Amino acid sequence: LAKTTQPISMDSYEGQEVNITCSHNNIATNDYITWYQQFPSQGPRFIIQGYKTKVTNEVASLFIPADRKSSTLSLPRVSLSDTAVYYCLVGPIWKMDSNYQLIWGAGTKLIIKP
């Protein structure tokens, strides 16, 4: 099972770019990397997902090196409303995998200051 490791917390300031790295040394061939955002008393919300190289959407970018043993979530020009916990999730999207498991990291608490 791919275990993930993330920094426990990070601070940044409004308008800055924030990069959060997740380590997943034992990632399997079928595993995808997904990042979720969670605000207090709410369920997680999908941010971005990738398998390899770089993925970009309207809110974030995800960088995955060739060996896929880590990934970096990049949030451009953060605002106070980006203060939340960010989770890295590694696992297959194909449910027929007999060893199907989803392993969530402990999350990174991101605090954005004015």
Next chain:
Amino acid sequence: NAGVTQTPKFRVLKTGQSMTLLCAQDMNHEYMYWYRQDPGMGLRLIHYSVGEGTTAKGEVPDGYNVSRLKKQNFLLGLESAAPSQTSVYFCASSYLRLAGGPGETQYFGPGTRLLVL
């Protein structure tokens, strides 16, 4: 669309009592999940379902049972609650998209806070 809803929002149980948590989704998703989240920790998968009538064990299934008699509903049961089951329970649903490259997004409910005394 309501998305994913969970009932109840909060419940207090005594040790040994039983209860059922209800999750409903109106997005016609094939896959549904039950997680628990303890303070300061990530989510842990309890059970999941790949379709109506099918369920499978996740990372922490002991003490829980599930059923998916209808595609839109996923029930989580605690037959004999224990204080160790005090947690926040999240339900999620998803579908596998193939257009533009394979991927999956899980949509989460608001959670159920359970306290077992």
